[in-house]
Amino acid sequence: MSATIHPLPRRAEPSLQPLMALVADGMNSVNAVILDRMQSRIPLIPALAGHLIAGGGKRMRPMLTLASAALVGYGGSRHYKLAAAVEFIHTATLLHDDVVDGSDMRRGKQTANIIYGNPATVLVGDFLFSRSFELMVEDGSIKVLRILSNAAAVITEGEVDQLVAQRQIETSEERYLSIINGKTAALFAAACRIAAVVAERSEADEAALDSYGRNLGIAFQLADDAIDYDSDAAEMGKTAGDDFREGKMTLPVILAYARGSDDEREFWRQAIAGDRNGDADLAHAIGLIRRHDAVQATRERARHYATRAIDAIAAFPSGTAKAAMIEAAEFAVARRF
């Protein structure tokens, strides 16, 4: 038997691997809490919740809590329950989002609302939301409760604002940023900040981790919204063109509309109003977005926020935690799924 050395291929793209490796052990503890606390005497609850929870999400938010805890050198175990609470809040909002949007696919699978119906999906979302507060209460930190209850309120405000802006062609980039700051970035920020709280670090460290999470969340959402006009459903595990058909005013559309000719702007008005949303219209929309480099511009915006996220943690000591968090921010922009 001869030993053959296979050199590892050089990684061309930033990846989530370093982050996942950093928190792998801790995530076992978080996942144990998640599985334990989604149980109920009503079997439908773990069945429905488990469909989404076991459905292959990245669990970015709890990973960020654990990575932030590692960054500040936290040696305790309180963050496992709190990371699970964060994931429950996120899962509850996904369940309700799918009802609100009438979605039928998420992460390449049928959504819970299609399988179990809207009523059960709404109620199990409520259950997970309640459970997340029970987990926080068990931890007992009023400061953590304040941060996460505020994040939860801000998330719903962002989602309502998104609903109001739907099919409104005149939505500005500012308003879009305000919406994604609420619906996505607030929970990323809270997930990171609470690690500094349990580690009893300074307000400045709390604010730095909040800023990392917030900017990373914005970068992730911008990249998500770029992907919806950049790849097909098979690649991204959700239905491509969903945003277009739902008349959601995401940045690629906002930029293509702003940069477009009068004729193009008339098309966008009709499309976002819901009058032109067939497959041919989607293809035309993607063509217009390409013509004006709107996906590319959206990714550049994402890069800006990812850079801000990285700079927010610049003062923390170097090490595997910081390196993993930096690469996660680079991944947020570079990913294509």
Place this chain on the structure above:
Amino acid sequence: MSATIHPLPRRAEPSLQPLMALVADGMNSVNAVILDRMQSRIPLIPALAGHLIAGGGKRMRPMLTLASAALVGYGGSRHYKLAAAVEFIHTATLLHDDVVDGSDMRRGKQTANIIYGNPATVLVGDFLFSRSFELMVEDGSIKVLRILSNAAAVITEGEVDQLVAQRQIETSEERYLSIINGKTAALFAAACRIAAVVAERSEADEAALDSYGRNLGIAFQLADDAIDYDSDAAEMGKTAGDDFREGKMTLPVILAYARGSDDEREFWRQAIAGDRNGDADLAHAIGLIRRHDAVQATRERARHYATRAIDAIAAFPSGTAKAAMIEAAEFAVARRF
């Protein structure tokens, strides 16, 4: 001008008047918190929430928090915010219930989901739920947070269980009691218990108020479910026969089915399955329920729980608070709306 003395008519029926008089001043403070904290930078949120909140509900739960505080001689003001938090939890569940049930009328008005749509109604429910936790966090008592977060989880379990039992003719009285204990009585119990917590009374006093609220909640729900087969929409301010058309297994149906002949049981099987739910079927159902005194029996069950509620506070000193809470329990059974 001659003075004429009009003797007050003797009150024939128990009423909520003594309870409302007891807490009138305090409810002004609670209502101020409710109005202040349902605000948002997104105008749709107070518009939608206000439609239900201003829509003529009795505000039983916050009134019970205030009455319980009076019963234990609490002289502070912490209970105003907490009573508002309880009402927000309740309002959130009503908004979600109306989406889950597809209701179109509540308290004699169109429901929010009909006016504003299901998506906004789900999200504003989430917002109020988050706001309720923010209010509790501001109060800062982990014990109160534990009681109310647990109640919130139990409510959703009760609602999911009710959904699972829907159109299931073989639902037992035990299961029905378990469902209403979750969906209704848990929050009544918590609303009363937290008054003992802020007043720093003994565990025994907490348990007594919990028991008062829980039994009162069961009595209220039993009476509600009796009313749905006992009066018309004009009287009750909601659509009569809703429970029947939705195939909800409430106690009047459970008893009429249990006491019915083979033919009657076959009718109930078809009706609850949704195969016979027209106006003539509803009239037939009401006839069967009358034949077996099932509304009367449901009211007698309600009286049993109301009596238990009254006995739970027997050891507290007599006074206007106790008298008002006793009459509220009598009202719960006697009311026809």
